[in-house]
Amino acid sequence: xxxxxxxxxxDPLQFSADALAIGVAxxxxxxxxxxxxxxxxxxxxNKAIKRGEFTGKKGQTCDIATGGALKAxxxxxxxxxxxxxxxxxxxxxxxxxxxxxxxxxxCTTLAVAISEPNEGLEAAVAQGAVFGAYRFERFKxxxxxxxxxxxxxxxxxxxxxxxxxxxxxxxxxxxxEAVCIARDLVNTPPNELYPESLANIAKELAKEHKAxxxxxxxxGPKQLKDKGMVLLDAVGxxxxxxxxxxxxxxxxxxxxxxxxxxxxxxxxxxxxxGGLCIKPGPGMDEMKGDMGGAANIVAxxxxxxxxxxxxxxxxxxxxAENMPDGNAYRPGDVFGSYxxxxxxxxxxxxxxxxxxxxxxxxxxxxxxxxMLDNATxxxxxxxxxxxxxxxxxxxxxxxADQLAAAAKTAGEAMWRLxxxxxxxxxxxxxTADLKHMGDRWGGAIxxxxxxxxxxxxxxxxxxxxxxxxxxxxxxxxxxxGGTGHGVLTFLELIYLLIAxxxxxxx
Ligand code: BES
Ligand code: MN
Ligand code: ZN
Numbered sequence: 001x002x003x004x005x006x007x008x009x010x011d012p013l014q015f016s017a018d019a020l021a022i023g024v025a026x027x028x029x030x031x032x033x034x035x036x037x038x039x040x041x042x043x044x045x046n047k048a049i050k051r052g053e054f055t056g057k058k059g060q061t062c063d064i065a066t067g068g069a070l071k072a073x074x075x076x077x078x079x080x081x082x083x084x085x086x087x088x089x090x091x092x093x094x095x096x097x098x099x100x101x102x103x104x105x106x107c108t109t110l111a112v113a114i115s116e117p118n119e120g121l122e123a124a125v126a127q128g129a130v131f132g133a134y135r136f137e138r139f140k141x142x143x144x145x146x147x148x149x150x151x152x153x154x155x156x157x158x159x160x161x162x163x164x165x166x167x168x169x170x171x172x173x174x175x176x177e178a179v180c181i182a183r184d185l186v187n188t189p190p191n192e193l194y195p196e197s198l199a200n201i202a203k204e205l206a207k208e209h210k211a212x213x214x215x216x217x218x219x220g221p222k223q224l225k226d227k228g229m230v231l232l233d234a235v236g237x238x239x240x241x242x243x244x245x246x247x248x249x250x251x252x253x254x255x256x257x258x259x260x261x262x263x264x265x266x267x268x269x270x271x272x273x274g275g276l277c278i279k280p281g282p283g284m285d286e287m288k289g290d291m292g293g294a295a296n297i298v299a300x301x302x303x304x305x306x307x308x309x310x311x312x313x314x315x316x317x318x319x320a321e322n323m324p325d326g327n328a329y330r331p332g333d334v335f336g337s338y339x340x341x342x343x344x345x346x347x348x349x350x351x352x353x354x355x356x357x358x359x360x361x362x363x364x365x366x367x368x369x370x371m372l373d374n375a376t377x378x379x380x381x382x383x384x385x386x387x388x389x390x391x392x393x394x395x396x397x398x399x400a401d402q403l404a405a406a407a408k409t410a411g412e413a414m415w416r417l418x419x420x421x422x423x424x425x426x427x428x429x430x431t432a433d434l435k436h437m438g439d440r441w442g443g444a445i446x447x448x449x450x451x452x453x454x455x456x457x458x459x460x461x462x463x464x465x466x467x468x469x470x471x472x473x474x475x476x477x478x479x480x481g482g483t484g485h486g487v488l489t490f491l492e493l494i495y496l497l498i499a500x501x502x503x504x505x506x
């Protein structure tokens with residue numbers, strides 16, 4: 001059920017809802033609405049603040065039953081962090097936190113008080129509400145789903161409400177829902193989501209956003225093999241469900257300028273059993289999320305169709321299921337690749353970089369100004385940075401700065417890792433041009449170095465989201481399960497790339 005989001009200039013103290021949320025910066029200054037609320041609420045809230053249980057720290061909450069002191073059943077105070085440094089990402093985070101709390105607390109209606117006139121607040125709150133209220137219940141029987149889902153969020157703003165503001169809120173909601181496509185895809189079980197069904201979803205989305213400039217074409221198993229995507233074919237051939245190569249394209253319909261061409265590539269391993277180098281049973285179920293990179297790219301393309309940036313944007317997805325079988329690829333095999341380089345297979349569980357290599361080489365043919373690949377690529381990246389931070393690699397220092405800025409604006413945790421040149425020799429093979437992996441030391445780095453072999457001299461970023469793509473508990477703007485971590489950053493990056501002038505030669 002889609003969330004209903006409305007915007008009005010109603011008085012929060014007079015508004016009836018199951019819960020009323022208000023953002024509070026660090027230091028808890030008792031002014032304006034907060035002062036009025038605390039007066040009405042008396043006891044508990046004031047005590048919590050006095051005792052220092054609620055200080056307004058980012059993400060902190062204080063949930064107070066109003067007992068009839070105002071029309072809302074509960075008041076949720078959400079920390080915004082340092083007053084002088086509150087960003088739109090912080091506001092989005094606070095709204096998501098409130099929505100998550102309301103949603104898990106059986107509130108069906110939530111009001112959010114927006115008591116500053118600042119630009120963008122309503123959009124940030126609407127997005128946060130969608131992220132926090134997100135649930136994945138497609139496979140639950142009717143009597144197993146929560147009886148009181150959060151269905152309505154009312155934004156109570158001090159701004160004048162007109163058609164423009166309503167449109168801003170509607171767009172923000174649609175955009176956030178597009179981001180949530182990534183969550184849905186990651187959460188969908190692998191018997192339902194396989195290369196062909198993923199391709200169908202991408203095609204459906206393109207149809208839905210056709211007027212907005214989105215299109216999609218798909219290569220089937222035979223076509224991609226004939227085209228020379230040898231590595232994608234190799235990874236996919238151990239499965240009954242053959243691989244697909246998905247090419248989504250966006251161009252703003254009305255623009256006839258020369259636009260920058262940006263290519264985004266996603267790893268779409270719809271299930272990673274490890275292949276013949278099979279993974280241990282415990283935890284293997286999590287490998288339904290091994291298409292998290294692809295999910296992000298599909299979601300990004302839908303979000304882009306809504307946001308309408310002035311750039312030509314391609315989304316390329318190499319989709320395959322990595323399974324053991326009599327026809328599966330083996331350690332020791334040597335294959336060519338779409339680029340032409342030959343590759344010796346060492347471990348069939350290092351499959352992601354293989355499918356990405358062919359997709360990146362295909363991307364090169366588009367003569368892009370920029371390429372980014374996104375993948376749940378290595379456990380080593382999770383060991384390095386923990387489960388909530390993704391690691392990125394790039395062949396341009398200038399791009400690293402841009403990605404860092406984009407991630408900061410988006411409120412997503414990403415950390416640059418180095419392409420250590422000394423490790424390149426680990427990829428030397430006795431029989432082929434390249435081995436696809438080194439040893440376990442610096443495993444995320446050697447994966448990045450392998451990918452670099454397939455991007456020529458194009459400015460490129462590789463983002464390993466193996467950790468944050470799926471969450472084992474809710475945090476930040478994310479709910480448990482698929483997170484879509486990365487999509488917001490990539491959209492911000494698109495705007496930075498459009499704004500940046502000229503070639504980045506650094
Ligand atoms: N899909 C995995 C990486 C992964 C690990 C994603 C944990 C999400 C969470 C990838 O295909 C893989 O199996 N990588 C191996 C590489 C190794 C065989 C060189 C790994 O990280 O162990
Ligand atoms: Mn693997
Ligand atoms: Zn994998």
